[in-house]
Amino acid sequence: MSRLKQRSIDLYNWFEQRLGLGAPMIEAAEHEVPVSTSSWWYVFGSAATVILMLQVMTGILLALVYAPTASHAWSSLEFLDHNVRLGWFLRAMHGWGSDFMVAIVLIHMVQVFMFGAFKFPRELTWIIGVFLLLLTLGMAFTGQVLRFDQDAYWGLGIGASIVSRVPVIGGPLVGLMLGGPIIAGNTLSRFFALHVFVIPGILLALVGLHLWMVIRLGINEWPMPGRLVSRKTYVRDYHRLTEQTGIPFVPDAAWKDAIFAAAIMLAIVACALWFGPFGPTGQPDPTIIETAPKPDFAFLWIYAVLAYLPPALETPVLFIAPVLAIGAMLLLPLVSGEGEKHWSKRPIAVLMVSVIAVTLGVFTHLGTYTPWSPIMNAWTGDAVPAKYLHNRTPLERQGAIVFQNKQCRNCHSIGGSGGLRGPALDTLASHMTEDQIIRQVLQGNGNMPAYGNALSPSETTALVRFLTTLRGDQEPARDASREMVLKSER
Amino acid sequence: MSDPRPSTNHEAPFGEQHIAPGAPMTEPANPVSHKSAGHSRRVFLFKLSLWINGAVGAVLAVPILGYLLGPALKKTSSENAWIDLGMLESFPEGETRLATYRNPVTTEWDGQTGDIPCWVRRVSKDKFQVFAINCAHLGCPVRWFAQSKLFLCPCHGGAYYADGSRASGPPERGLFEYEHRIEGGKLMISAGRMPTLANEARVEKPLVHIEGRGSSTALASTPKPEPRCGSCQG
Numbered sequence: 001m002s003r004l005k006q007r008s009i010d011l012y013n014w015f016e017q018r019l020g021l022g023a024p025m026i027e028a029a030e031h032e033v034p035v036s037t038s039s040w041w042y043v044f045g046s047a048a049t050v051i052l053m054l055q056v057m058t059g060i061l062l063a064l065v066y067a068p069t070a071s072h073a074w075s076s077l078e079f080l081d082h083n084v085r086l087g088w089f090l091r092a093m094h095g096w097g098s099d100f101m102v103a104i105v106l107i108h109m110v111q112v113f114m115f116g117a118f119k120f121p122r123e124l125t126w127i128i129g130v131f132l133l134l135l136t137l138g139m140a141f142t143g144q145v146l147r148f149d150q151d152a153y154w155g156l157g158i159g160a161s162i163v164s165r166v167p168v169i170g171g172p173l174v175g176l177m178l179g180g181p182i183i184a185g186n187t188l189s190r191f192f193a194l195h196v197f198v199i200p201g202i203l204l205a206l207v208g209l210h211l212w213m214v215i216r217l218g219i220n221e222w223p224m225p226g227r228l229v230s231r232k233t234y235v236r237d238y239h240r241l242t243e244q245t246g247i248p249f250v251p252d253a254a255w256k257d258a259i260f261a262a263a264i265m266l267a268i269v270a271c272a273l274w275f276g277p278f279g280p281t282g283q284p285d286p287t288i289i290e291t292a293p294k295p296d297f298a299f300l301w302i303y304a305v306l307a308y309l310p311p312a313l314e315t316p317v318l319f320i321a322p323v324l325a326i327g328a329m330l331l332l333p334l335v336s337g338e339g340e341k342h343w344s345k346r347p348i349a350v351l352m353v354s355v356i357a358v359t360l361g362v363f364t365h366l367g368t369y370t371p372w373s374p375i376m377n378a379w380t381g382d383a384v385p386a387k388y389l390h391n392r393t394p395l396e397r398q399g400a401i402v403f404q405n406k407q408c409r410n411c412h413s414i415g416g417s418g419g420l421r422g423p424a425l426d427t428l429a430s431h432m433t434e435d436q437i438i439r440q441v442l443q444g445n446g447n448m449p450a451y452g453n454a455l456s457p458s459e460t461t462a463l464v465r466f467l468t469t470l471r472g473d474q475e476p477a478r479d480a481s482r483e484m485v486l487k488s489e490r
Numbered sequence: 491m492s493d494p495r496p497s498t499n500h501e502a503p504f505g506e507q508h509i510a511p512g513a514p515m516t517e518p519a520n521p522v523s524h525k526s527a528g529h530s531r532r533v534f535l536f537k538l539s540l541w542i543n544g545a546v547g548a549v550l551a552v553p554i555l556g557y558l559l560g561p562a563l564k565k566t567s568s569e570n571a572w573i574d575l576g577m578l579e580s581f582p583e584g585e586t587r588l589a590t591y592r593n594p595v596t597t598e599w600d601g602q603t604g605d606i607p608c609w610v611r612r613v614s615k616d617k618f619q620v621f622a623i624n625c626a627h628l629g630c631p632v633r634w635f636a637q638s639k640l641f642l643c644p645c646h647g648g649a650y651y652a653d654g655s656r657a658s659g660p661p662e663r664g665l666f667e668y669e670h671r672i673e674g675g676k677l678m679i680s681a682g683r684m685p686t687l688a689n690e691a692r693v694e695k696p697l698v699h700i701e702g703r704g705s706s707t708a709l710a711s712t713p714k715p716e717p718r719c720g721s722c723q724g
Contacts, residue, residue, distance in 0.1 A: 071601025153603065157629035157684070158645070164686030171688035172562035179561045181569040181683035182593050184600040186561070285602035287590045289623060289631035292644040306628060307646040311662035372647045376633060407638045411647075421647050449649045449657030454639040 028215050029254075032246030034238075036222030038253035041115070043260035044108035045214070049207060050261040051101045054268070055139075056200065058094040066146070068192040070185040070284070073148035077280045092272035095147075098140055100268050102298045105136050110353055116341025117220035119229045123333035125213045128206050130329045135203045137298065142195035144296045148188055149280035154293030156183045156191075165315045183286075218242065219249075223341035230338055292373065300367025301360050307372040371420035374410040378418045385415035392469060399466025402459045406451065414470065422448060428467055430474035433482075437464050569595050570682040575610060575620070578675055580717050586611040586634045586652065587717040589620075594682045608668065609634055609641070610677065610717060611652065618677060621654050622666035622685040629686065632665065641665060666690055 016022045065084055067076040080087035109129065112118055118126035141159075145152045156178070163177050164170045179186030221241055247253060278296070282288060295303050309317055343350055375381075384400045392400075403409070411421040418424075428437070441460065444450035455463065468476065571594035581587055589610045596604035609621040609632075621641070623631045630645035640657060641650040648659035655664040666685035671678050683689055 069599040069601070070603045071599045154630055154645075157624060160684060161624070161627070161629035161686050164688035166688075170686070172559075174684070174686055174688060175564060176559065176562035178684070181564070181595050182603070182606065183684060184593070184603040185597045187603075283602065285605065286623070286631070287588075287602075287605050287607045289588070289607060289633060291631065293630055303645075307660065309660065311660055314660065314662070373644055374642050374647050374649075376642065376644060379637075405637050407635050407640070410635075410642065444658065447647075447658045449640055449651065451638065453651070454637070 029250040030248040031215065032242050033219050033249045033253055034221045034241045035245040035247050035252075037219040038247065038256060039222065040256055040260070041111055042219065042253075043257045044104055044111055046254075046257040047261045047264045048101060048104045048108055049211070051097055051104060051264065051268070052203070052207065054265065055094065055097050055101060056204075058090050058097060059196070059200075061090050062094055063196065068146070068188060070148065070188045073146070073188060074280055074283045077147065077149075081277060088277050089272060091277035092275070093268060094143075095278040096268045096271040096275070098143055099297060100264060100271075102136055102140055104264065105133055109133060110357075112220075113349065114343045114353065115220060116223050116229070116343075116346070118333040118337075119339070119341060120231050120234055120333075120337045121217050122213070122220065123337055125210060125217065126333045127330055128210050128213070130326065132203065132206055132210060134326070135199055135206065138199050139195065139203065140296060140298050142191045142199065144299075145188070145191040146195055147278065147280050148284050150282040150284060150288070150291045151279070151293050151295070153183060153284040153286060154291065155295055156187060158293070158295075162318060165318060219253075220341075223343075225340070225342040225345050227341070228339050229341060290376075292370075292376070294367075294370070297364070301363035304363040304367040304370075307366075307370070369420075373419070374421050375419040376410060378409040378413075379404055379407040382409055382417040388414065388470065393465070395462055396466045396469055399462035399464070402455070402463040403466055406454060406459075406463070408463075411448075425467065425470055427470065427472045427474060429469065429471035429476050431477050433477045433479045434464060434468050435479070436477075437467050441467075570680045571595075572671075572678045572680055575608075575677045575679055576717060578612075578672065578677055581610050581612040581618070581677065583612050583614060586636065588634070589717040591679075591681065606681070607631070608679070608681070609665075611654075616672060618670055618672070619654060620668040620670045620677075620679045622668065624666065624685055625661060626656075626663050626665060626687070627659070627661040629684070663687075 012022070062080070065076060065080050065087065067073055077091070080091055082088070112126065112129070145156060160174045160178055160183070163173045166173055175181070177187075177190075178184075179190045218238055221238065282291060294300070306314070306318075340346055384404060389397055389400060408425075409418040411419040413420060413424045414426050432440070438460065439445075440448065441455070441464065442450060442452040471477075573591045573594060575589045575591060581589075587610050588607055590605050590607045593600075593604045593606050607623045609623065611619040611621070613619065621632075625632050625643040625645065625648050627643065627646055627648045630643050632641040632643045632648070632650065634641050639652045641652075641654070643649070643659070643661075646660050648661040649657040650661070650665050651657050653664075654667055656662070668679040668681050670680070
């Protein structure tokens with residue numbers, strides 16, 4: 001037994017003599033960190049790294065089968081899902097791994113921000129972290145493109161349309177993005193190259209730098225209210241803290257990272273088993289236009305913002321807002337590199353995180369049910385509720401047919417079903433008079449197109465008659481000025 | 491069993507080995523001046539090598555950038571071609587139909603992505619409008635609703651009237667329209683590039699426009715599906 005042990009030590013020494021990596025690695029792993037950094041709040045960065053490893057591994061395994069050509073990518077995914085043993089599971093792991101990675105990276109970022117860990121001397125660690133966030137999102141977007149289905153195809157169309165709005169060089173940029181005149185084979189090939197070579201290469205290199213700096217500068221100590229960061233004293237104070245309360249990172253602090261990473265891995269496996277892989281949705285055939293494209297979860301909020309921006313503001317906001325947001329994140333540690341770290345003494349920071357989180361949450365939630373989109377088959381799919389046809393005149397019932405037939409339901413709901421783009425019409429006549437309804441239908445207003453050309457006079461009459469019956473239990477709307485005018489004329 | 495080498499030896503254990511043992515080594519009179527004698531020459535050579543590598547890099551950068559930027563530098567007019575959308579009879583007067591065509595520039599591995607749909611509106615006997623499928627907002631595929639005479643976009647709810655003009659929603663303009671002409675009883679459009687705000691479907695005609703009839707007749711022979719009605723059910 002001891003002979004075997006001696007053998008393995010000899011073997012290790014043989015390699016160590018030539019590589020010389022073991023000793024510095026052990027030293028780095030065992031370096032002392034302040035005891036306060038051994039916290040369940042400090043586990044997100046290492047979890048993100050572990051998920052990155054998972055993504056690299058599952059990605060390589062998927063690449064063994066995936067065909068990165070526009071003509072075959074979609075069918076190779078179907079093949080992976082149905083014909084390759086456990087192919088669906090690998091796809092599910094990679095897909096869920098990507099969602100978890102985006103989430104964990106965001107949580108890590110919020111934690112670092114709230115704990116003031118971006119302050120001196122860790123400014124550059126934060127700045128590289130911002131790039132890591134952008135690269136992670138880049139991986140998520142290019143990954144969605146590689147799942148070359150309808151959503152990917154039209155998602156590329158949305159991307160190209162956004163890029164085309166860049167002043168002056170928009171056109172050439174679209175060509176550069178698509179690799180040709182249309183979304184086609186070259187487009188998929190270049191997104192494959194980005195997703196598999198370019199972005200992961202940069203990502204891994206920057207993760208290396210990020211970790212190197214964490215080891216070199218030490219893990220951020222637990223912030224205390226009133227303990228201010230000063231460039232003059234911080235390093236000395238940190239070293240004193242490490243000397244007084246230091247514990248070896250491995251194993252005394254790292255066990256929490258390891259357990260959290262294992263839990264996250266299990267969560268990904270559970271999601272992959274329970275929910276399965278994402279898509280692919282319909283095949284990427286642009287002539288199949290009966291589709292409602294939607295981006296992946298991480299980008300739903302952008303999709304929602306694009307629905308609500310007024311047309312005139314859209315292009316400026318699209319290009320100025322990201323520059324400001326990314327610029328602010330990059331400049332943050334340089335502007336606010338000293339001072340208070342604890343969140344209880346940084347109300348603006350708390351407020352900012354809350355506002356941004358609520359905003360992103362609300363827009364993402366809106367993106368899940370897209371109230372701004374017409375429901376394309378509501379006019380044939382959703383019936384007029386029977387109670388709205390009870391005790392109605394033939395003309396009013398004819399109006400209900402016009403209401404269905406002219407696709408009003410695609411944007412307006414009655415009886416709780418139909419589109420949400422326009423207001424629900426169940427109590428329309430209680431706040432609009434007949435004249436106002438006629439005007440609104442024929443000329444349109446605000447977000448409603450004019451239907452003057454699409455309705456004959458008899459259809460208009462029937463439709464408006466039907467609409468005036470929609471007032472619930474309320475009194476019909478009256479135009480007060482009309483009676484006054486009539487009285488004065490008398 | 492014991493390790494003959496001390497275990498602390500792992501830092502640069504073979505550091506001295508590149509001096510071959512037994513090689514003739516002439517002892518210089520003054521080792522310091524000997525080392526520095528060639529120093530400035532070697533620094534010069536090193537700087538020179540940096541310059542040479544910079545020049546080689548610059549020379550290499552030209553073809554690399556040319557390759558990378560190739561798709562960006564192409565003119566729309568060079569990629570547009572006249573494409574046959576089918577006989578005029580397949581587009582009834584007063585109706586708007588979905589037609590598809592094979593993009594003039596495709597590769598073998600483009601698959602289905604090389605088939606592009608468009609909306610053909612026949613206003614009267616020889617008056618046509620051909621709209622791009624892409625919404626002017628963000629490029630999603632718009633759908634024609636014949637009953638309400640509207641094009642609706644599923645993404646953000648952009649709406650257009652029958653003539654392609656903007657009706658409501660986030661688009662800031664009407665639908666993109668292809669240039670078209672009627673030739674030998676067939677409807678031809680000039681297309682080839684995905685229309686966007688930076689690359690509208692219509693191309694400004696040069697002063698002298700020479701058109702090859704040959705290429706259009708070649709494209710006319712490719713088989714294509716019948717135009718179909720957009721919102722017909724079933």
